[in-house]
Amino acid sequence: MSLNATLKFLGAAERVTGSCYHIRLGKRNILLDCGMTQGESQIHDWQRFRFKFRPENIDVVILSHVHIDHSGLLPLLVAKGFSGKILCTKATKTLLPVLLKDSVFLYLKDLEWQNKRLARGGKPTLKPVMSAQDVDRVVELSEGYAYEQRVNPFPELELVFSDAGHVLGSAIVQLWLKRGQAMRHVVFSGDLGNPDTVLMRDPTPIKQADVVLMEGTYGDRNHKTVEDTLHELTLALDDAHASGGNVFIPAFALGRTQEILYYLGVLYHTGRLKQRLVFLDSPMASAITEVYNKSFMSLNKDDTRIMTEHHAENLAEFLPILRVTETVEESMAINRIAQGAIIIAGSGMCNGGRIVHHLKNNLWKSQNHIVFVGFQARGTLGRRLVDGEKNIRLFGQQMVVNAQIHTLGGFSAHAGQRELLAWARQIAGQPTFYLIHGERHALEALQTALADIDIHADIPVLGDRVDL
Structure with missing residues (x-):
């Protein structure tokens, strides 16, 4: 049959x-x-x-x-x-x-x-x-x-x-x-x-x-090793610290955000993180991180061991300088911080969400750094920035791209x-x-x-x- x-x-x-x-x-x-x-x-x-x-x-x-x-x-x-x-x-x-x-x-x-x-x-x-x-x-x-x-x-x-x-x-x-x-x-x-x-x-x-x-x-x-990619992230963060700017990380709310929070926690506890503020500016990513926290026991034990060694039962405890912004007003207030901050926001391909508003306020400033940690599909703003476009249009306004762009494929x-x-x-x-x-x-x-x-x-x- x-x-x-x-x-x-x-x-x-x-x-x-x-x-x-x-x-x-x-x-x-x-x-x-x-x-x-x-x-x-x-x-x-x-x-x-x-x-x-x-x-x-x-x-x-x-x-x-x-x-x-x-x-x-x-x-x-x-x-x-x-x-x-x-x-x-x-x-x-x-x-x-x-x-x-x-x-x-x-x-x-x-x-x-x-x-x-x-x-x-x-x-x-x-x-x-x-x-x-x-x-x-x-x-x-x-x-x-x-x-x-x-x-x-x-x-x-x-x-x-x-x-x-x-x-x-x-x-x-x-x-x-x-x-x-x-x-x-x-x-x-x-x-x-x-x-x-x-x-x-x-x-x-x-x-x-x-x-x-x-x-x-x-x-x-093939991806670079985690060690090499973490080194690249550290260099990008150090560059931003030296230039007196902020770091903006467009990140997918599910998966990539939690991974980046983990690595920032590792850098914090090993004394390699020079920034003193990390903002998670995504209500959705915050809600998903809570689900990850509740699923702690089902995660990879080799990766969570370092968290338990620092008496952290979730990602927020592992990164004590983390600030979670919920409201639009809190998100807008971030743009008043001139330097020393890392801002993680969605969407990961910059085709919507709060990251686009941050780019509007910061993409033209040469002291700022944009760190891409995920795949950027054709047609998205993220792909255009990764491909090196120097003039883009945001919210009906033409804008020059002066911020330094970093692409870290190893975090994929x-x-x-x-x-x-x-x-x-x-x-x-x-x-x-x-x-x-x-x-x-x-x-x-x-x-x-x-x-x-x-x-x-x-x-x-x-x-x-x-x-x-």
């Missing part, structure tokens, strides 16, 4: 964001992730977005982790008629309302601002495509499971989440698709973690598979090429590999490296459909 199953690539094909893959299994419809494509105009993207399927026909969404480029379209999916189950890990279920409420709140605020501009120009205003109530509905539909727990959403499907080691709750998704005697073992890597990343465990080895969807964000390079929570190859090599059964979640040049480099170890991999383009 034929399995009668197909896989369609609806997002994160030849690009890093917008993770979404549609599996049709007989009459069943399964989504792997439902993420946003991150770029310059989120309002424009939201308003014009159209799903390539009927949301009401989707039976189940299986979520690898909570990052917005993997989960951000869930409120819109619900608003357009989805009412099935959303399956994820327990930690992802806990984090889901935090990230999605923030994302929808920012969308509605930006839409309000956009509508004021349209009204002043005598143009029709835009209706919101989703609401905060849609986030509540997403949470109601979500079910959280432990790692390695076997789940049967319906008779034709068996599911296991394995630890991906990327961020809290991140998972490698293992699916067993069944029809009669026919069965296929499909593995979706999600975002594979960098083993050098602190706090997270290493990605789970997968013993066997028939089909593998593997991310390749950093398929074209994604596996580098070396780790991706090692993970793929362990999978028996001669599976078919599809490389996703990476820009074309990175995926081609990974494809070549896999071929060198006798693993053939295809690079699907957006909209490709394959028979499973």
Whole structure:
């Protein structure tokens, strides 16, 4: 009997964001992730977005982790008629309302601002495509499971989440698709973690598979060692101290922020941190850090040992000079501090959030330093700054870039090429590999490296459909 199953690539094909893959299994419809494509105009993207399927026909969404480029379209999916189950890990279920409420709140605020501009120009205003109530509905539909727990959403499907080691709750998704005697073992890597990343465990080895969807964000390079990267961070902080300025770190609220707080704590306790104030200027990152603190016992014991040696049971205790800002007024007050501060704020790619306001006030000052600690996707302000643009437009105003820009790739929570190859090599059964979640040049480099170890991999383009 034929399995009668197909896989369609609806997002994160030849690009890093917008993770979404549609599996049709007989009459069943399964989504792997439902993420946003991150770029310059989120309002424009939201308003014009159209799903390539009927949301009401989707039976189940299986979520690898909570990052917005993997989960951000869930409120819109619900608003357009989805009412099935959303399956994820327990930690992802806990984090889901935090990230999605923030994302929808920012969308509605930006839409309000956009509508004021349209009204002043005598143009029709835009209706919101989703609401905060849609986030509540997403949470109601979500079910959280432990790692390695076997789940049967319906008779034709068996599911296991394995630890991906990327961020809290991140998972490698293992699916067993069944029809009669026919069965296929499909593995979706999600975002594979960098083993050098602190706090997270290493990605789970997968013993066997028939089909593998593997991310390749950093398929074209290996990361520097943690020691080298921490040294680079220390030098950047020292430069900022010497030039009499502040340090601004655009950081993803989930994962990267907690890692940077940990490393700043290490520098503080070893006497290498010259700045005397660290601001966490992100209510969402603050809420997520609280979840990390409550999950202390499940984090990597080798990394948390130094915290317990300094009698710290959470990241705030480990970094006593940390100040958490909640209100807009507190955030604005930071800009009155001329020097000696480190400001961590979102969004990580500078395509929204409080970091953009800090850049508006500080990007043109040569004594300031901007430290990028994560991947910057094409089309984002962060990518333009990393690529060296010297004139940008912010809030309708042209601005010169005089601040010093630092890019520290070694802090990435994604596996580098070396780790991706090692993970793929362990999978028996001669599976078919599809490389996703990476820009074309990175995926081609990974494809070549896999071929060198006798693993053939295809690079699907957006909209490709394959028979499973």
